[in-house]
Amino acid sequence: MSSPSLTLPSQERPAARRRLLEILGALAIAATYVYLVLNQPADITGGPGSASALIALTGFLAGAVLLIVAVLPTLPASTLVLIPVALVLNIVLGQFVGSTLVPFYLDAIGTVLIAVLAGPAAGAATGALSSIVWSFFNPTVLPFAAGAALIGCLAGLAARYGLFRRFYLAPVAGFATGIIAGVVSAPVAAFVFGGTSGVATGAIVSAFRAMGDTLLAAITKQALISDPMDKAIVFTIVAILVYALPRRARQQFPFIRRHRVLAGTTPAADARAQGPAQDPVQGPAEGPAQDSTRKG
Amino acid sequence: MTASSAGRTAAPARRERLNPLTSLTAAAATAVITTAAGSWPLSLAVVAACLGLSVAGGTARRVLPAGAAVLVPLGLSLLWLHGLFFPEGRTVLAAWGPARITQEGLEFAGQRILQLAAVVLVLLLFSFSVRVPDLVAALSARGVQGRFAFVLASTLTLLPAIAARAQRIRQAQESRGLVVSGSLVSRARAFRLQAVPLVLSLIEDAGTRAAALEARGLSNTGPRTSYREVADSGLQRAARTVLVLAALAAVVLRVAQAGAGG
Amino acid sequence: MAEPVVTSSPGNAGKASNAGKDSNAGVPGKPVLAAGIRQFTFHDGQTPALQDVTVSFAPGSFTAILGASGSGKSTLGRLLAGWLPPGGHGLLAGFLELSGTRLEFDGGPGDPRIDAAQWGRHVGFVPQDPGSVLSTVRATVAEELAFGLENAGTERADMQVAVERTAGLLGLRNQLDQDPARLSGGQLRRLAIGCTIIAGPPVLVMDEPFASLDTAGADDLATLVRDLLKRGTAVVILSQMVDPLLLDADTWVVLSGGTVTACGPPAGMGAGHAEGSNGAGMLPRAIRRPAERNAAAPPKPPPGPQAGPAALQLRGVSFAYPAPQTHGERRRKRWVKAVRTGDSTPGTPVLQDVHLTVQSGEIVAVTGPNGAGKSTLLRHFNGLLKPTAGTVLVSGNDISGAPVGRTAAAVGLLFQQPRDQLFERTVLREVSFGLDRLVGPDMAAERAVAALQAVGLAKAAHxxxxELPASAQRLLALATVLARRPAVLALDEPTVALDGDGLALLDAAVGSAAAEGAAVVLVTHDLGYARTVAHRILTLDGGRLATA
Known part of the structure; x- marks a missing residue:
């Protein structure tokens, strides 16, 4: 009668193979970046179709795909189902902002949202998937998959270590994330595209080129102007959104409960006006206590 | 209109024979080989072939606007950037202060644009001619990619649904007296007011959908079957293998050449 | 039909554990699903959502779990169906028993973890919003139905048989090749049921299945439920309204404040004399009794003739959604389709030469079947939709040029989905939104509080x-409209999702708004309700408005 068991085994541990894939993915991205930065001066005059473009594409894409393969099967259904929602937010806002003359992208709101709700691994997978699925309409975003994964991962780490508990820390975390992501993405723009896809960002790059910078240096500087601001804005928007969610909607995410990602149990901190923590005693005391027992 | 209806009648016959994975592999391999070769005649040939295929397949009406939306800003940006500011350029055609039009800069920009156009068009040609349900079925039948197929298909389904919901929310709020004026502050405020209920309802819906799909076995680790039948053949499988090998060879050759050359 | 189930009363919840032990497989009346919930608390909650609830369901039995909005029905249903796995969203102390397997929970780390997929093969659950169960990754109704079977690795031929059989049972044979996103509300609900029953679970739990279904849809659903019962499926319906079908149930379980307050066969609970009496019985007033509303209440006298222009006037209004683009590709079509409200097939006229005059103080009900264009009509009152021909006048002024946000000062529109209309972080801020610009800050605070009191939400202001229950969310949306004291009050299906208490508050609020001079137009598929409140009833059918 009771055919297959109605219950799951009590403990699940991530397979070592998955962990290995994650590490390989991260290594591929890091190695590609280092190689590109070391070899760039000789390359820019090498013309299009250069080996660097190929290496940038293969290295970053392979890294992103490895990350997806490692993370995607381990995600619970509740996170998996949220990813398409995040991708839609990314794509719609990204397409819209990209078509304006603002030197920002705002194409990571969904990624950062998932990262805050479900953690760095989910964030990284969402970022990479976002670029891949978006490339269905706009193939030029495909090479940025690694950068997008990095943003998701860093946002998740920021949430994990409590940077979303204080509202003013969120933009700071975003700013730092933007610096790292911008620097890592710059070689893609330089070697694969030979520039940037946006008109406003392109103007900034040409200003640096006019001063005699190499292409990579100019694009990196442009990224250092645009990306930190962009990510600071994105992290702020996500913080506003997450704090506007009712408690039950937030508390359904184990990542938020386990690491006490958000401050207090006050149902709504309009963070801009009054700061998040109004009721620091009650909620947090309950949450972690329950979780530490369950984590076992 | 005639073009699209002609395309509709002509296309199914061809699609039935072509597995979506075969066309995906073909598009990806073409993109890789074009990038690796880096020769403008090949890029030009690929662009021409894509245009021809999209017209023949009746997808030109959608491929061309989508391609233009991507390529026109990118092309202008590159022309501006390299046409005017290319410090490495030697052959100066004209100069105004810091801006110098150089032959090398124009060539660099032109080649990049052509090459990117080839890659973008071939990938767009694929995404606008593939039938997404077929692609999902073909991917789902192959293990790990099932979850990726879910994300892809769900995103494509949710795009219009979420756009519609955002519009409903805007209507409901306008009915409560929300007036969005042109100013940036007013827009930012309206964005917040609309984003909060949108995200909240999306998260709640996702929670319900997750439970429903979990109950319907989304997380099953065992074997799966597919209700939709997708055509495939030994020939196509062989073609896919050859295409993948060709793309790999192109990459290896190009990198080895670069290594030997410098 | 199977024997009535014996459902234990709340008092002996602690020792209800004999359910599994002393009965063996094959004995008639042995429950296929049972639960003894000492306590279930959400992670965020201070108070338990459920307490001392003991239920059991025998094969082929029919149970109605009745309770007002916020009584814990949905939580109970989801727990039974494995949709709220204990430990995931909250902590359960008690047991769940399914097909002879009994799981004990005490809220600690050693609790068993439910395998939702296996549980789902035994218990199907259909939530309130049927659209949210769709996989969103299947292109046709047939594939959507087969999704669960695909995941279980069923052979293709078996899947085809199962899809055919289920579609026949649901009356969806002709829709098998359609895109699930294009189904009507009733079809969508049947598809959602089909997705859960295709694997043949012995128990089916449905949450508010009758909400927003018109008479035809409700009849289809009743037939389906009887079919399932004949096949031996245990059917559990969670509802805040005593729908006629529920009078046939073997057992009623009444939930209130998260605990069972009464249970037993319907006849013993006042169901027998529902007609005419005011439903004393054992049902709390908060549970709606549609039957009693139909007969009662003589038609109201219309208000006397008014001087000045009518509050709302539609002159020869016609409307059709723009013709569809003729690209052959499905993704494009979905885009186009999605921005419509879904009330009509593309291209056909929805409204044809509609004339309507509503005086202030008058209450007009517009009825019609699902999909007749009632919501489309309402959206013309404040300019959300512009008529393709004809004019709309509010208090004598043509609104065609004004932005919707301005017209909203004179026309309050309440939508079907309250959540679309709510965006603030507290109830009070929600009601106060935009009021100070309208009437100044002092007046605004006063009006906001008054509006909250009118809908009984003064206590929930912060x-x-x-986080409010569905019924309270509707009332809050109503309060946001009432607080603005509009000249025209337009309500889209106001009764849906309201429980009995909410309905009484709605009646009072609409009555007093009309008494203060508002012109009220309400759109509803519930003719019984329309009769009790309206001065005039109109029907919208085939795009034309006629006196009922």
């Missing part, structure tokens, strides 16, 4: 709107 709660989060999204």
């Amino acid at each position: 709660g989060h709107p999204a």
Whole structure:
């Protein structure tokens, strides 16, 4: 009668193979970046179709795909189902902002949202998937998959270590994330595209080129102007959104409960006006206590 | 209109024979080989072939606007950037202060644009001619990619649904007296007011959908079957293998050449 | 039909554990699903959502779990169906028993973890919003139905048989090749049921299945339920309204405040004399009794003739959604389709030469079947939709040029989905939104409080709107409209999702708004309700408005 068991085994541990894939993915991205930065001066005059473009594409894409393969099967259904929602937010806002003359992208709101709700691994997978699925309409975003994964991962780490508990820390975390992501993405723009896809960002790059910078240096500087601001804005928007969610909607995410990602149990901190923590005693005391027992 | 209806009648016959994975592999391999070769005649040939295929397949009406939306800003940006500011350029055609039009800069920009156009068009040609349900079925039948197929298909389904919901929310709020004026502050405020209920309802819906799909076995680790039948053949499988090998060879050759050359 | 189930009363919840032990497989009346919930608490909650609830369901039995909005029905249903796995969203102390397997929970780390997929093969659950169960990754109704079977690795031929059989049972044979996103509300609900029953679970739990279904849809659903019962499926319906079908149930379980307050066969609970009596019985007033509303209440006398222009006037209004683009590709079509309200097939006229005059103080009900264009009509009152021909006048002024946000000062529109209309972080801020610009800050605070009192939400003023029960959310949306004291009050299906208490508050609020001079137009598929409140009833059918 009771055919297959109605219950799951009590403990699940991530397979070592998955962990290995994650590490390989991260290594591929890091190695590609280092190689590109070391070899760039000789390359820019090498013309299009250069080996660097190929290496940038293969290295970053392979890294992103490895990350997806490692993370995607381990995600619970509740996170998996949220990813398409995040991708839609990314794509719609990204397409819209990209078509304006603002030197920002705002194409990571969904990624950062998932990262805050479900953690760095989910964030990284969402970022990479976002670029891949978006490339269905706009193939030029495909090479940025690694950068997008990095943003998701860093946002998740920021949430994990409590940077979303204080509202003013969120933009700071975003700013730092933007610096790292911008620097890592710059070689893609330089070697694969030979520039940037946006008109406003392109103007900034040409200003640096006019001063005699190499292409990579100019694009990196442009990224250092645009990306930190962009990510600071994105992290702020996500913080506003997450704090506007009712408690039950937030508390359904184990990542938020386990690491006490958000401050207090006050149902709504309009963070801009009054700061998040109004009721620091009650909620947090309950949450972690329950979780530490369950984590076992 | 005639073009699209002609395309509709002509296309199914061809699609039935072509597995979506075969066309995906073909598009990806073409993109890789074009990038690796880096020769403008090949890029030009690929662009021409894509245009021809999209017209023949009746997808030109959608491929061309989508391609233009991507390529026109990118092309202008590159022309501006390299046409005017290319410090490495030697052959100066004209100069105004810091801006110098150089032959090398124009060539660099032109080649990049052509090459990117080839890659973008071939990938767009694929995404606008593939039938997404077929692609999902073909991917789902192959293990790990099932979850990726879910994300892809769900995103494509949710795009219009979420756009519609955002519009409903805007209507409901306008009915409560929300007036969005042109100013940036007013827009930012309206964005917040609309984003909060949108995200909240999306998260709640996702929670319900997750439970429903979990109950319907989304997380099953065992074997799966597919209700939709997708055509495939030994020939196509062989073609896919050859295409993948060709793309790999192109990459290896190009990198080895670069290594030997410098 | 199977024997009535014996459902234990709340008092002996602690020792209800004999359910599994002393009965063996094959004995008639042995429950296929049972639960003894000492306590279930959400992670965020201070108070338990459920307490001392003991239920059991025998094969082929029919149970109605009745309770007002916020009584814990949905939580109970989801727990039974494995949709709220204990430990995931909250902590359970008690047991769940399914097909002879009994799982004990005490809220600690050693609790068993439910395998939702296996549980789902035994218990199907259909939530309130049927659209949210769709996989969103299947292109046709047939594939959507087969999704669960695909995941279980069923052979293709078996899947085809199962899809055919289920579609026949649901009356969806002709829709098998359609895109699920294009189904009507009733079809969508049947598809959602089909997705859960295709694997043949012995128990089916449905949450508010009758909400927003018109008579035809409700009849289809009743037939389906009887079919399932004949096949031996245990059917559990969670509802805040005593729908006629529920009078046939073997057992009623009444939930209130998260605990069972009464249970037994319907006849013993006042169901027998529902007609005419005011439903004393054992049902709390908060549970709606549609039957009693139909007969009662003589038609109201219309208000006397008014001087000045009518509050709302539609002159020869016609409307059709723009013709569809003729690209052959499905993704494009979905885009186009999605921005419509879904009330009509593309291209056909929805409204044809509609004339309507509503005086202030008058209450007009517009009825019609699902999909007749009632919501489309309402959207013309404040300019959300512009008529393709004809004019709309509010208090004598043509609104065609004004932005919707301005017209909203004179026309309050309440939508079907309250959540679309709510966006603030507390109930009070929600009601106060935009009021100070309208009437100044002092007046605004006063009006906001008054509006909250009118809908019985004064105590919840500092709660989060999204955390209110569905009925209270509707009332809050109503309060946001009432607080503005509009000249025209337009309500889209106001009764849906309201429980009995909510309905009484709605009646009072609409009555007093009309008494203060508002012109009220309400759109509803519930003719019984329309009769009790309206001065005039109109029907919308085939795009034309006629006196009922």
